Amino acid sequence: MTSERKFIVPIGPQHPALKEPGHFEFTVDGEIVTDASVRLGYVHRGIEKGAEERSYIQDLYLFERICGICSHVHATAFALGVERLAGVEAPLRAQAIRSLVAEMERIHSHMLWLGVAAHEGGFDTLFMYSWRDREIVMDLLEAFTGNRVNYSVNLLGGVKCDVNESLRDQILRGMDQLEKRIQHYLNVVTTDRTFLARTEGVGRMTREQADLFGAVGPTARASGVPRDVRVDAPYAYYSTVPVRLITDERGDLLARFVVRINELFEAIRVIREILDHLPEGELTARMPRRIPAGETISRVEAPRGELFYFVKSNGGEKPERVKVRTPSLCNWGSVMQVAVGHKLADMPMILAGIDPCFSCNDRMVQLKRKDSQQWMSWEDLRQYGIEYYKKVL
């Protein structure tokens, strides 16, 4: 006898697969998932609205804070868009440094993901090792920019960090070290039998599905979709130092591991090439404070895929509208469709497989005190924080 009643397993909102908030509801028939839905917004911060109320220069810092992992690409996308509206082109050296930091950021992001995904598969040794080695590139980023996260390299019209000889050598040494380790990880994820049992043939997304659902980044490329903004529409320094497109036809979790690890090698190659051919010159170009009216679209390849910025200016000092579509949002759509038909136990791995970033797709929070009808303003929140800590300390 079949029952009409549905059994729904909620996962989240606390730490559904990785340490970020999102809520999923999986309808199951026994062990098999028959339907999946997603609820986001737990870390929504209203950044798009906030941007309309601030100047372009303030917005650059705001957008950099959309995501702590891929902060640099957000600022790059915004800066490139605003520069295009203003008809200003950043100097070549600045473009090279933008690409250089973007590739270093990609290394740190992919290695972070490698650790998280290994952890979801119950392979904590790999998690610990990959995060240990990730410190190499984190230290380099800190030496380069002064920050471990939110590097704040970009300015409107250029960059504010430069590479000198000693830093260049330091980065090259770090890359040599990382290359060896990454080769080791590639061997591990493609040969370890217990790990392969969790990844091979799991969460398969065909090329047609990836295309139809609009998957982007490594998730799409692991299904054989040749889609990479750095290749399709080169920006910053990628027209001078082209990136090789890395794809895999298999479309399963294993393919997503292999594609990302191979992208690490490619990032290292690009970093070396940029450092070898770093053009001399200025770091910044002059930017007007008022941006001419117009609309532009700025696309860049974030570690998780295509990052899309739409910037509309009304000729003033503040943007009329900025729309940010982050790669995780595209990939949610695809993964929720792919989840159907898989075992519930595979869900954490499948979710982690797209390298989701919740901060990316959530951007507002509004608070109301229990006993009051009023929304708390920024000032209220600030005051609340100060009083709270006075009591605690």
Add this chain to the structure above:
Amino acid sequence: MTAEETLQQAQKIIEPFVVEMRSPESSRLDGIVSPQNLIPALQALKDAHWGYLSAITGLDYPPSEGEEGHLEALYHLVMDGAVLTVRVKVPYSRPELESVCQVYPAASLYERELMEMFGFILKGTPSTDRLLLSDDWPQGVYPLRKSFQSGKVQEESL
């Protein structure tokens, strides 16, 4: 194929449906359609395998000088280096559009955002649940409309 050639293809496909076309940048084409032509235009693009739906942007044009306010939805389709934007405008009094999920199933998440942030009514969309805003967010308050100012107490509209 260069972005210009790709866009020429797109231009041919959507020509029967658009009211006006313009090319703001060499890699971009904007096609303005009326609400009833939105689905046929997108379907034609999909049938021709032209690109994928990359994002949907909502724009708000608040009422001015006795003129009614409008909402505009921008459907950004991307193929390699080219971006085609299908634009459609609706008045505040009837902010209705057909859901594009019948053409692009993954658009559901974008449409949920469009509905809660701007107050579009999307007919036939598979889910009207809140995506980003909290469940107790007041009805009829659309944070990305220009009338909404953050940090100020919002009037709940009925």
